[in-house]
Amino acid sequence: MQNQDLYDVTIIGGGPAGLYAAFYAGMREMKVKLIEGKDELGGFLQTYSDKAIWDVGGLPPMKCAKLIEHLVQQAGTFEPTVVLKQTIDTFNHLNDGVFELQTHTGESHYTRTVIIAIGRGVAEVQxxxxxxxxxxxxxxxxxxxxxxxxxxxxxxxxxxxxxxxxxxxxxxxxxxxxxxxxxxxxxxxxxxxxxxxxxxxxxxxxxxxxxxxxxxxxxxxxxxxxxxxxxxxxxxxxxxxxxxxGYTSHVSNLARCGLDMHEGMLVMNQWAETSVPGIFTAGDCAMREGKVRLIAGAFNDAIVAVNSAKKFLEPAAAGMAYVSSHNELFREKNRALHNKPTSSS
Known part of the structure; x- marks a missing residue:
């Protein structure tokens, strides 16, 4: 395995939780890979692409398709590696602490931490x-x-x-x-x-x-x-x-990877940790006391999961990223935004 094939965090799932986790992990200067089982990003929102969403903080009501567009654009801010049409079959914890993720296509992905954000799983309509x-x-x-x-x-x-x-x-x-x-x-x-x-x-x-x-x-x-x-x-x-x-999903397949499940969902604690050290979770695939099952809740889960993954890799790291208005990573991006010409009315 070459160093360029090893990632700090691999996010499984390209829905709201996974996409926001990819963005936030970039803010934490982590090397990120995102793996999605379908041939497009957006997760379960794709099922209702023409429906309006009203309850995302600070955003006007918009169709799911438009929200997906914004989330995908945001997730690409720090240029993560994105893999489509691959689902994870098994996790192997190697002797050097690296996880090997094996897909249904026979390919392997190597990562130091994992965030599972598969939402309702690979959903099939009833x-x-x-x-x-x-x-x-x-x-x-x-x-x-x-x-x-x-x-x-x-x-x-x-x-x-x-x-x-x-x-x-x-x-x-x-x-x-x-x-x-x-x-x-x-x-x-x-x-x-x-x-x-x-x-x-x-x-x-x-x-x-x-x-x-x-x-x-x-x-x-x-x-x-x-x-x-x-x-x-x-x-x-x-x-x-x-x-x-409704839909049936295959989230329960993760149980065979040694992850604790309850009522078909991953068990997580307040730090988004699963029962396997180094594997974290976010979004609708997970459960804990007080969990909020809204898109806003998925974003919060993603932040907690990324921060926990960062601390797992670097115990001395800060507990969270600086807010974007003070984060040095956005200095050049902010300058480009300020210099962008505005359209005349």
């Missing part, structure tokens, strides 16, 4: 398990939304009871001809205010579930729904069907 559903996935059966305007003027049926289903119903109520929401329980797993709005703006069937599609093998024309309480069935005319039943 597909609808009814006859002929797969036949319509190329036409008007959707498991995510990339372009809200595609549904303008159409009769849309949404199956699901979580935040995503409710959010999509509210977004589409402003564009679609009609929105119908079907959920197999009476209560929704979403913000109460949003649920109340949805009930005013959409037709809601609970407790009900999709029983059958009626179509010509190419497009769904009607959906048969059944009441789980009474057994009564109803056929509804539709143009588009959206299924939002």
């Amino acid at each position: 597909r609808l398990d009814i006859h002929s559903a797969k036949d319509y996935e190329r036409s008007n059966l959707h498991y995510t939304i990339q372009n809200l305007d595609y549904f303008a003027g159409k009769k849309v049926l949404i199956s699901g009871g979580g935040n995503s289903a409710v959010d999509w119903a509210l977004e589409l109520a402003e564009r679609a001809c009609s929105v119908t929401v079907v959920h197999r329980q009476d209560s929704f797993r979403a913000m109460e205010h949003n649920v109340s709005q949805m009930r005013r703006k959409a037709e809601v069937y609970t407790p009900c579930h999709i029983e059958r599609f009626y179509g010509n093998g190419q497009r769904i024309h009607q959906v048969g729904i059944v009441s789980t309480a009474t057994g009564e069935t109803v056929r509804l005319d539709v143009d588009e069907v959206i299924v939002s039943h």
Whole structure:
């Protein structure tokens, strides 16, 4: 192994936590590699690229796609090495204290510390398990939304009871001809205010579930729904069907690497440390008491994980980086920003 192949920290996962960790590790003058299993950065945000996010501090509401763009740009500030389309299968702790990360492609990556920031893992959508559903996935059966305007003027049926289903119903109520929401329980797993709005703006069937599609093998024309309480069935005319039943992930694969897990998530302490010294974690893949499951919380996790990794490598290092306004690393970058010409109105 040559020195140029050894990194101070390797971040596994290219979502908000991983991207911010890459930036912050650059502030700590660490040699950084970021490995992402998919062919693009952004993590789970890519699933909802057309949805608006309101709760990131200091930023106006923006679509996920735009937030990803900003995060990727920020992560590249200190030019980390980025590897796409590789997932980590195993961790080997070598005699010299170096971790060897082996990927599903057979490649190995060498690093002195690791930050696991894989979010919900390699997420797979929970597909609808009814006859002929797969036949319509190329036409008007959707498991995510990339372009809200595609549904303008159409009769849309949404199956699901979580935040995503409710959010999509509210977004589409402003564009679609009609929105119908079907959920197999009476209560929704979403913000109460949003649920109340949805009930005013959409037709809601609970407790009900999709029983059958009626179509010509190419497009769904009607959906048969059944009441789980009474057994009564109803056929509804539709143009588009959206299924939002959540995702399954493979975070639990990390258990075989000797990392402590609880309820499918990595166990972390207040310093973002896992059960293996030198391996840290951040974001939705981890849990601890008082954990905040927001993007803002993922950023904080990333900072703590990087600072802990830095201290692991250099016990005498400062506990955190200087803020950007006083950090010497930004002196030239600030000068370039001040000298950048402004566009005339």
